[in-house]
Amino acid sequence: MLHKQQPALFGNPKIGMLKTATISTLLMLGYSQQAAAHVEYYDLNQGAQISDLTAAGKTASTSQYGANPTVSGLSGLNTTSDRALNNTALWNAGNQVYTGVGTFSNAAANTTSQTYTGNQFYNSNTVSVNDVTDWGWGGGTWGTASHTSGTGTGLLEDTHKVDFFNFRVTQDSTVTITWNVDDGAGDYIDNGFSLYKGLASYQAHDAATDPLNPTSGLSHKIQDPLDGSAPNNPGIADAQGIASDYRNTLTNTSAYLGQFNALGNWGDGNAAGNWSNLQFITSEHSALANTNGTGTSTTATDTLETLTIQLAAGNYTIAAAGALGSAFGNAGTYNLSNLHGVLTYNSVPAAAAVPVPGSVWLFGSAIVGLLGMRRRQGQ
Incomplete structure (x- = not known):
């Protein structure tokens, strides 16, 4: 569903082209506004989108991560884990609920770098x-x-407006991620993504019915005891050992759009009371190479975001979407909700350090000794 443009954006011919192209594309392809989605991961290891775990899957997830801590005086929390499963033997309908959203391609199984039995990635x-x-x-x-x-208008951002991807590496690896957004008609939109350590719970979201998740619509603000003012007063860590950054829901006077934080730690929960936090690692966003002032381009490389990073073995989350209306001075949003995004992911196991043979050290010691003798002889 396309929304009305912000008044400040009228009169720009590029914007008119973007809107016209997008509308015609949506009609041609038969796109419809998808319902606001809770955290349903595009799983980069499995090549499928997972919306939740079954009861058996949650039991297995709790065994994998351990139970979340209980919090004195806070009701509604569920200590059970509802995070992605690592063991490939559990990647089936008995443990996971699959969706048909998203098209995966170029998936290549890496069978030469496994370090944990049964956890091919x-x-x-x-x-x-x-x-x-x-x-x-x-x-x-x-x-x-x-x-x-x-x-x-409010604080932070609605998690429903971001796409989430998850992956796991079983050993130290060099990971490369790219992300780009377009309207399907030749216009590319400025965008960005953030990389986090850890996983959020499936079906976690911003909802007025969940007091742990402040959002616009709450008649009053509730201070979330899980949050902390890091680093001096860190919040309560989840089973992953990750704590959420401070959200001032006690004294602020502004509504919340949600709780998604692109540049820091954050956490959320689901209707069942499962909760989880994500630890911010880095983000990728750069201003458009062109200077048309609209946040769009007809050249894909202008908006392509790329990150190459060394990561230790573990679970990771990518949050990605358009970057218009950001804190970096970008053009205002056109309120487009059904844009096309392409994310690529590649991981290569880090090369092990090659040990230096003992004979080399002995040879080096001999050379140093000979040089010392020559210096003494020349005195």
Whole structure:
């Protein structure tokens, strides 16, 4: 569903082209506005989108991660884990609920670098999705500063406006991620993504019915005891050992768009009371190479974001969307919600350090000794 443009953006011919092209594309392809989605991961290891775990899967997940801690005086929490499963033997309908959203391609199984039995991982994947907003990631760059993003004004950003991808590496690896967003008609939109350590719970989201998740619509603000003002007063760590950054829901006067933070730690929960935190590692966003001032380009390389990073073995989350309306001075959002996004992922096991043979050290010692003798003889 396309929303009305912000008044400040009228009169720009590029914007008219973007809107016209996008509308015609949506009609031609038969796109419809997808329902706001909770955290449903595009799993880069499995090459499938997982919406939740079954009861058996949650039991297995709790065994894998351990139970979340209980919090004195806080009701509604569920100590059971609802995070992604690592063991490939459990990647089936008995433990996971699959969805048909997203197209995966180029998945290549890496069978030469396993370190854990039964935990083969994929080292290459491309995911194509058609539910991307032009502002979701941009709104999350403001932190707890009030801003206007999408169709609302408030703090942080609505998790429903961001696409989530997860992956796991079984040993230290070099990981390369790329992300780009377009309207399907030749216009590319400025975008960004963040990389986090850890996993959020499936079906976690911003909801007024969940007091742990502040959002616009709450009649009053509830201070979340899970959050902390890191680093001096860190929040309560989840089973992954990750704590959430401070969200001032006690004294602020602004509404919340949500709780997605593109530049820091954050956490959320689901209706069942499962909760989890993500630890911010880095983000990738750069201003457009062109200077048309619209946040769009007809050249894909202008908006392509790329990150290459060394990661230790573990579970990771990518949050990605459009970057319009961000804290970095980008153009305002066009409120587009069904844009096309393509994320690529590739991991290569880090090369092990090659030990230096003992004979080399002995040879080096001999050379040093000979040089010392020559210096003494020359005196």
